[in-house]
Amino acid sequence: MRYLPKSAAERREMLATLGMQSEEDLIAYLPPAVRFNSRLSMEDGKSEFEIVDYFKERAERNANGYASFLGAGVYNHYRPVLVDAIVSRGEFLTSYTPYQAEISQGILAAIFEFQTMVCQLTGMEVANASMYDGSSAVPEAAMMAVRVTHRDRILIARAVHPEYREVLGTYTHRQHIPVEELAYEKNGRLDLDDLKAKLDDHTAAVIVQSPNFFGLIEQIDELSHIVHGKGALLVVVFTEAVALGLIEPPRHADIVVGELQSFAISPSYGGPFAGIIATHEKFIRQIPGRLAGETTDASGHRAFCLTLATREQHIRREKATSNICTNQALLALMATVFMSLYGKQGMRELAEQNLAKAHYLADKLPLAFDAPFFNEFVARTNGKSPEQINAALLDRKIIGGLPLARFYPELENCVLLCATEMSRRQDMDTLAQAFAKQ
Template identity: 80%
Template sequence: MLDVIGLKSEEDLVSYLPADVRFDGRLAIPDGKSEYEIVDYFREQGARNASGYASFLGAGVYHHYRPVLVDTVVSRGEFLTSYTPYQAEISQGTLTSIYEFQTMVCQLTGMDVANASMYDGSSAVPEAAMMAVRITGRDKVLIARTVHPEYREVLHTCTQHQGIPVAEFEYTKSGTVDLDDLAAKLDNETAAVMVQSPNFFGIIEQIEELSSIVSRKGALLVVVFTEAVSLGLVRPPKEADIVVGELQSFAISPAYGGPYAGIIAAREKYIRQLPGRLVGETKDANGHRAFCLTLATREQHIRREKATSNICTNQALLALMATVFMSVYGRQGLRELAQQNLAKAHYLASKLDLQFDAPFFNEFVARTNGKTPEQINRELLDEKIVGGLPLGRYYPELENCVLLCATEMSRRQDMDRVAEAFAKETRA
């Protein structure tokens, strides 16, 4: 090969670089390791983590069982090692599965159109806000304090230089959004009102009522969700204008925070304002049904500085995991799964002192009554249980509260132990 190019050694290729930029040193990275050593290293790191603990953490990331089929499908090289399906003739596998994904997201959320997925739930939030700004021609965004705190942070980071003022509104003693505070802050410049349901406290919001308040002022209602399993049982937010959320619950490993798959779905009339990739149905030259990426002119590679978003990739492989998960559970299974989550969470909640009284799905806020959340969690760790999330860091007014989550994977005996830890006197 070198002969063909006309070089003596591979080192000569480096001469293509100007002399003043060449790196002549050695990278301070240890020599290459064997496969066995690599596996061993990561096993060791894994073992230093919380292996073998029961967990009652939720807060945007949920422990649900992952059907075996999910990894079987996504491990197929044809899905794993292909690129974005630009060449429709040899990408029908990915395109068809994305079309199924878009359809299922619509069926679940009650929306008309959904894109091929977003980075994650948090980054979908500013995308929805900017979409509402484009649609309404207004610039203000109101977001409920009951939306995931990190999602709100991402919204602030991403909108700060876009001329989009973001304000937050309060929650009530019941744990739902404060409609009076919303009404006071909502005005004719508001582009979007963003709420989460089930909200960060696990509580289900009144979407219909919110929608009528918001639409009366000509703003758009954006509904966020983090626990996709809730959609198996809880009424979908079909009065919303835009729905964004996180599908981690659908067979995507918690994996210390990512990669996950976000969604954005909306009413049909907003289709051209959707960010990201979109797959559409069409016909091939033989007249048979085929799929292709469509409405690409919204995207950055064509519209450059005028694009609807700078997002390039979707999360195709994770969307595929979610698609397989939804197919395996299906119409009946998703409901039954949600029922189990509901039953487990309400079993645990029945043994604790709750902060809020509004209906909740599989997460709820419990008061610690005299102990600190840290004391309780410390005691639970000794029993190989990871307790709930202490809320003080995100909500100073809830410093003696813990956000707990129970899923179909929570065992009764572990829940009983959690209840005991809340009940018993602090060790000296």
């Protein structure tokens, strides 16, 4: 699409067609009181040289060279340069799947490979072409569970990412689907007694996160037996996809949703990211979004197509599973290239690095919980406020963790820390020293 300004002659021709004399006639129906008649508070235009110089000066303010121990759903991982080399190609550099999708066999092939890799990663049988992000995938899974079970109640663990829970509340409020939260135990994991007390025959789904928001690994097998014993569906959420390179896939879940930001997608002020939703084949008709499939063309050659697209623009609204529109195809491609580069063994080695570095750091700090964790954990500040510690760390070019009192008032003076393959020993030692100083 070109963005060319209209010439004066073209503007006169357009006005004549509308039977008007001037551009003011276009807004004549607006009362003078609501019109903005003053001069906009804007600088005069700049030359190309001045614009480049302007942005260079501002780019120098960026936090380059900072070590980061901040996770909480957005993680600092290495991005292989080959990812950008591939996704920058003109064939891929669009977030859209064309409306005549089968014309773009390359994009469909990439989506098909993405779906295959997500299934291998999660232990599920079918995955869609991506979701907007992990937070929007959670309510989509909840509503999918409501459709499958014909029940109308959702239980979600408090140890699920707080902002994911907020998004779920936004979706379910107008759907009149009640949502109740489940407590966590002293060790930071889901309180199974609270689950058993609240789980009933009206519950459509139980939503848990593993590793949870505190970085702790939940007991998915035991949860599965409890949830399925009441006929509800188990939805497992992940925010740190690298963990799936090491921990057992949540194959005992009914629906798996998550965030793939860790796979070569930059933090970028919180987005855009790429979410996923994966499930068993028996639920394929209820999965939201698009599904790319493999077939053969008229000549018998291998080809790809959109097998399912159950959104309201494609089928009758009352039959649609979701109104999700453009998926995150370009970002899903980034994740696909990332997974292809690392491979199964590389993914495991990457996860082992994260595990080892997080435990090296955790061994130097007072921990709030004693359950097994991956690359995130909660540390106590013992007298100092997290904000004080973070301010001191910033002076050393280190970004500290997330103060948890913002989301969990009972965890005052607790901070959520994350260590990845990007974390250096000297930075971890410096962070530990900041906690030790009283």
